[in-house]
Amino acid sequence: MKRRRVLFIRLSQFKVFLKKLLVALVFISALALMMLSKADNLVLNKVNNSALLVLNPIIKVLQLPAQFVFGAYDTIRDIALVYQENKSLKKENLDLLMLKNQVRTLKIENRLLARMLHYTPPPEASFITAKIVAEEGDAFSHSMIAYAKHTESIHKGQVVLGAESVVGRVDDINGSYIRILLFTDINSKIPVMVERSRARGILSGDNTTVPKLLFTALGSDIVEGDMLVTSGVAGVFPAGLPVGIVSKISKDGIEVETITDIERLEYVKIVDYGVYEGILNMNGDN
Amino acid sequence: MDDSIGEILEYGLKKLLPLLWSVLLLLITYIPIHLPLSQFLRPDIAMICVYFWALYRRDLFGIFSVVLLGFIGDSLSAVPAGLNIFILMLIYVQTCSFGSLVNTKPFAVSWGGFAVISFLAYLIKWLILSIFYSRFLPFSGVFAGYLATVFLYPLIARLNIAIQNTFLAGEEVIYEQGQ
Known part of the structure; x- marks a missing residue:
């Protein structure tokens, strides 16, 4: 068998x-x-x-x-x-x-x-001061986490200001904690203009300390030392907020130096210019 | 009865100690320190911990620990979710595969092993993110981060050895510098 x-x-x-x-x-x-x-x-x-x-x-x-x-x-x-x-x-x-x-x-x-x-x-801006509780920055992403007691009026996309200039935007809110995407992060794109000549462009982060100014028109009047302010084109950031200073112009691109010292940032202002409500209302009307 | 509960608790804590210690070290790296370049040059402590524990105490540091460390890293940073889990898992698998060749050798060899494995991990992380964002990330920042991680390895490894030899020495002792 x-x-x-x-x-x-x-x-x-x-x-x-x-x-x-x-x-x-x-x-x-x-x-x-x-x-x-x-x-x-x-x-x-x-x-x-x-x-x-x-x-x-x-x-x-x-x-x-x-x-x-x-x-x-x-x-x-x-x-x-x-x-x-x-x-x-x-x-x-x-x-x-x-x-x-x-x-x-x-x-x-x-x-x-x-x-x-x-x-x-335009309506007066209101702001909430938040304390930085965690920072994260390396070659792969640049963000911070801030703490504020009352976050009900904070929305995703709102502008975040340091002591002297824009440092980023609200990326996420959970409870009292707000994740801030810094404008040096690769995901950050801010419509800006040169304060002196009104030449427009997009300030694009690339995970380095010096974000780049992209999409400027040929022959734009931009020189080293020019101050960049928000242009308000995309409708998320109000116009005229200082962002950075043109530090180097070369054939590789235009480098921008930050005004606020991000490494020493302890508190930030999350500013509400009523832009978010305005967009919501517009969507509601439509 | 009380003794047995105490023993179970002690055993559980010992089993979790490498993970808890690694989580603590990882969270410390997110503390704002307001030093020049602190926002842009940060060593990857999770990589060091996963490599170290996978090399010497794989029995106390399993896949769950790796996933949890990666998940914490993903939650606290602005990188796409899952990226840190993927990279740490890669280090874990590589270390488990080649660890036996390294873990009995002098410390410099394990450091060299880490330099090679973390280089590959950084390279893959850079590649994945570049594909994810459809543009190449500046390589200089990646290389600086890699160097910071490799140079911090001896310090973190020394701390991990101290934890191992103080609290987990009953089972195994790690000798430094190939003693």
């Missing part, structure tokens, strides 16, 4: 097979996640937001000792610079006093002219 063939698989072999299957599954899932994130998937965003709600408070606690160390370093450095700073501030104050008088005169003149033309001024 012929014996039946029985296939024996050792348990260890089965375990190895399962592990290989699991590894393959993880790779496939990771690739699928990347595809989904390109499509701005709602479920994925919710999962990410839930993770951030857990992780951000931990980072907030972890940064307390670091804050103490760097705070002490800042204090010592500030003391060393206090005499020089005081001298330059006195000079700046004199200039500002003169400017103040000029502004007052121009304001009155502007008000009179606006009344003559029946001009309706």
